[in-house]
Amino acid sequence: MPFLPGRNVCLRFAAFLLFVGCGLFGFGSPSWASSKANNVDPYVRRYLDVQEPVSLVMNAEGQTRVFSAAEMSAGKRFFEDNCKNCHVGGTTLPNPTVPLSLEALRGATPPRDMVLNLVTFLRQPMTYDGSEETYACRQVPESWLSQEEAENVSAFILRSAQKAPGWGNTTF
Numbered sequence: 001m002p003f004l005p006g007r008n009v010c011l012r013f014a015a016f017l018l019f020v021g022c023g024l025f026g027f028g029s030p031s032w033a034s035s036k037a038n039n040v041d042p043y044v045r046r047y048l049d050v051q052e053p054v055s056l057v058m059n060a061e062g063q064t065r066v067f068s069a070a071e072m073s074a075g076k077r078f079f080e081d082n083c084k085n086c087h088v089g090g091t092t093l094p095n096p097t098v099p100l101s102l103e104a105l106r107g108a109t110p111p112r113d114m115v116l117n118l119v120t121f122l123r124q125p126m127t128y129d130g131s132e133e134t135y136a137c138r139q140v141p142e143s144w145l146s147q148e149e150a151e152n153v154s155a156f157i158l159r160s161a162q163k164a165p166g167w168g169n170t171t172f
């Protein structure tokens, strides 16, 4: 039976191709999908209570913008990748007196408990009394995040401060 070994190799090769194919197209897709804007983090639905899009106050004039669960999830992902090291659970590890709780955000000068004010802070972080620039936090220039994306991150912070249990209140 001179053909059998050949056929065997052929079968193995087919199995190998199938394996590689699965790796590329099967297991690969979740990571592509997670970069899509319509991907919703279950945490956002459950703990931030964003079922339908929610409306948040943008500025002292009382303007509002509506944020979908997907937009907040995108903000959450960015926060986790770039901010969480210092701000885990809404705390501020290098300076615990300035957490991301609603109370602390509201008490800053100018107040940071509004989306656009938070974006302004991220573009140029300032000390708590607003008197000078601080280099302790991480600056988010427009070359890194667009206006809309920076608003999504800010919305995630604000909504967490409003809803997430223990956000910014944990003491280490």
Ligand code: HEC
Pocket (backbone or CB within 6 Å): 079, 082, 083, 084, 085, 086, 087, 092, 094, 095, 098, 099, 100, 101, 104, 105, 108, 112, 118, 121, 122, 126, 127, 128, 134, 136, 137, 138, 139, 140, 153, 157
């Ligand atoms: C290296 C540590 C570090 C990283 C990374 C960092 N921060 Fe900060 N952040 C701080 C410190 C320290 C303060 C307090 C600064 C001060 O008041 O002098 C602060 C303050 C803040 C405040 C103001 C809190 C308040 O109560 O007024 C916000 C909002 C904030 N950070 C958001 C972010 C976001 C969003 C990111 C990710 C892009 C980020 N931070 C990354 C250290 C960090």
